[in-house]
Amino acid sequence: MRETFTKGMARNIYYGGAVFFFLVLIGLTVDTVKSLPKTDNSENLTEQVAAGKRLWEINNCIGCHTLLGEGAYFAPELGNVYTRFGESTEAIKAFIKYRPVDGIPGRRSMPQFNLTDEQLEALAQFLKYVDGVKTARDWPPNIQG
Amino acid sequence: MKYESQGIAKMYFIAAIALFVGQILFGTIMGLQYVMGDFLFPELPFNVVRMVHTNLLIIWLLFGFMGSAYFLVPEESERELFSPMLAKVMFWIFLFAGVMTILGYLLVPYARLAEITMNDLLPTMGREFLEQPTITKIGIVIVVLAFLFNIGMTILTGRKTVINVVLLTGMVGLAVFFLFSFYNPDNIVLDKYFWWFVVHLWVEGVWELIMASLLAYVLIKVTGVDREVVEKWLYIIIAMALISGLLGTGHHFFWIGTPDYWQWIGSVFSALEPIPFFMMTLFAFNVVNKRRRDHPNKAAVLWALGTAVMAFLGAGVWGFLHTLAPVNFYTHGTQITAAHGHMAFYGAYVMVVLTMISYSMPLMRGQKAANVTAQLLEMWSFWLMTISMVFITLFLTGAGIVQVYLQRYSDDPLPFMVVQEKIALFYWMREVAGVVFLIGLMLYIYSFFAKGKEVEFVEE
Incomplete structure (x- = not known):
């Protein structure tokens, strides 16, 4: 680099740029958090949904599935599974409940998690709640997720 | 090697390479499961293998970063490491925590692991890349803080160069942003938003500081x-x-x-x-x-x-x-x-x-x-x-x-x-x-x- 551009100038760009853009990020974060109630479906965030989220977590569902596009890419997107299953929590529960313990020969299959009916309901309600989050452009692009 | 304490890096690097091998072995298992869906099912379902694959990566890169810092910092700071003993103790703690966590993933169902490690007290598990039990996360914080103290004291009482100060800044950032892994709100949008404060601000933020300073150091050394x-x-x-x-x-x-x-x-x-x-x-x-x-x-x-x-x-x-x-x-x-x-x-x-x-x-x-x-x-x-x-x-x-x-x-x-x-x-x-x-x-x-x-x- 040319001598007219000194190390001091580079250092100032680093400190100035980092501090400035970090402050902008914080500002936008505050704005985002404030405006979330318009889109985040928090009016339907019941205790049952919260329990469902915990079940989602402790069974490591994200280890195979994506949820709103984030997670593993081994199994279908579940952010819109409630819509895909005909807006039926019963269908979601039945799917999870009747997974064969030893899987399906030659194919990917979901483990049998042995959830109770109460847990199944909570998990299904959680997935229904996530489906209710208003994503931009109504992502995913279509019902297949 | 100008300072004896730089040699501590060796044990960190050996551990890093060993865990790297594990990461790749599990990677090849996952790759096979993508085309032979029932491979090792139900003993090793895909989610477990993936968790081992990604978590081993994170753990061994942290070993690699810390080892690199232990090698680089004394030389740049022109003094021995503040406490070689602390670096050795933290190595064994981190290795133990890392290996126990991976064994936990492999040996018991994840939900059972959550139960054993009392995830309910402070639920942080089950989010991509942050699957570690809360107790492991606390362990990571302790190890990283001890590490920061060690290299921080070495740098502050020694020669400060752009390279070691940038490296320290990157490592402090790594520690600070990891704290967001303890924030797990029920609101899925909030959860996802702040989850990225760990994941993105690590790999597309402060880790780049670490990478650039390590690269700069090696380039100075090999090119003069x-x-x-x-x-x-x-x-x-x-x-x-x-x-x-x-x-x-x-x-x-x-x-x-x-x-x-x-x-x-x-x-x-x-x-x-x-x-x-x-x-x-x-x-x-x-x-x-x-x-x-x-x-x-x-x-x-x-x-x-x-x-x-x-x-x-x-x-x-x-x-x-x-x-x-x-x-x-x-x-x-x-x-x-x-x-x-x-x-x-x-x-x-x-x-x-x-x-x-x-x-x-x-x-x-x-x-x-x-x-x-x-x-x-x-x-x-x-x-x-x-x-x-x-x-x-x-x-x-x-x-x-x-x-x-x-x-x-x-x-x-x-x-x-x-x-x-x-x-x-x-x-x-x-x-x-x-x-x-x-x-x-x-x-x-x-x-x-x-x-x-x-x-x-x-x-x-």
């Missing part, structure tokens, strides 16, 4: 180029990394229920994210061309140039490929993401750690550079691993393009699993490339034990 020149480059690279990367976080906020303005902010700033990586490439080739000496450790020079190029391709080019919101609308959460993830992690963070190991390991073993045969084998392993990673990325990209078309873009979108079967050929080829990577890794390890003619060099 004036420190002033290197430091100017370093500042401008990390300036661009943060200027683009901080608001670049927005490219994760397109479709998770966050405001629409993120589509513009995320697209514009993340489109700038390749710039710091491109500058690293320019920087590396520039200083190697202007070198004042021919360092006998040719392998280290190759790794240094390689990491700059591959980080630019993986993080820069493959990141840009799907970072603009209108494109990402279709590609979000597909094999395109997987393709990018693989080459970016390998090019930027795996390779920079291997660069440090390549440079420092011979010095810690009392040589200036590894013998001729060992270096030759190491360079072969460089090419095997790097080229197979290029192919893994290309095959996943191919799979991703077809997946996006069939599942997201065509007039008659097909279900996920139907599409997965149609792209199985790409997965088979990815698996073959993965096995070649594993062979490259075996060769890499063998190179440390290969005997041969000592390198000749002119004493400076």
Whole structure:
């Protein structure tokens, strides 16, 4: 680099740029958090949904599935599974409940998690709640997720 | 090696390489499960294998970063490490915590692990990459704080250079942003939003500071180029990394229920994210061309140039490929993401750690550079691993393009699993490339034990 551009100038760009853009990020974060109630479906965030989220977590569902596009890419997107299953929590529960313990020969299959009916309901309600989050452009692009 | 305490890095590097082997073994298992869905089912379901694969990566890179810092900091600071004993104790604690966590994933169902580790008290488990039990996360915080104290005291009471201060800043950032892993609100949008404060602000933020400073250090050592020149480059690279990367976080906020303005902010700033990586490439080739000496450790020079190029391709080019919101609308959460993830992690963070190991390991073993045969084998392993990673990325990209078309873009979108079967050929080829990577890794390890003619060099 040319001598007219000194190390001091580079250092100032680093400190100035980092501090400035970090402050902008914080500002936008505050704005985002404030405006979330318009889109985040928090009016339907019941205790049952919260329990469902915990079940989602402790069974490591994200280890195979994506949820709103984030997670593993081994199994279908579940952010819109409630819509895909005909807006039926019963269908979601039945799917999870009747997974064969030893899987399906030659194919990917979901483990049998042995959830109770109460847990199944909570998990299904959680997935229904996530489906209710208003994503931009109504992502995913279509019902297949 | 100028200071005895630099030698502590060796145990960190050995652990890092051992865990790296585990990561790749589990990677090849996953790759097979993609095409043989019932492989090892139900004993080792995909989610467990993936968790082991990604968590081993994180743990061994942290070992690599800490080892690199323990080697670099005393020399840059011109004094012995503040407390070699603390570094040794923390090594064993971290290794124990890491191995126990991985065994926990493998030996008991994840829900049972959550129960045993009392996840209910402070639920943090079950989020991608942050699957570690809360107790492990606390362990990571303790180890990293002790590490920061150790290198911080060394730097503050020694010589402060741009390199060691930037490295320290990166490590402090790593620790600070990891604290967001303890925040797990019930609100899924909030959860996802702040989850990225760990994941994005690590790999597209403060880790770039760590990477750039390690690269700068090795380049000074192997080229003898004036420190002033290197430091100017370093500042401008990390300036661009943060200027683009901080608001670049927005490219994760397109479709998770966050405001629409993120589509513009995320697209514009993340489109700038390749710039710091491109500058690293320019920087590396520039200083190697202007070198004042021919360092006998040719392998280290190759790794240094390689990491700059591959980080630019993986993080820069493959990141840009799907970072603009209108494109990402279709590609979000597909094999395109997987393709990018693989080459970016390998090019930027795996390779920079291997660069440090390549440079420092011979010095810690009392040589200036590894013998001729060992270096030759190491360079072969460089090419095997790097080229197979290029192919893994290309095959996943191919799979991703077809997946996006069939599942997201065509007039008659097909279900996920139907599409997965149609792209199985790409997965088979990815698996073959993965096995070649594993062979490259075996060769890499063998190179440390290969005997041969000592390198000749002119004493400076």
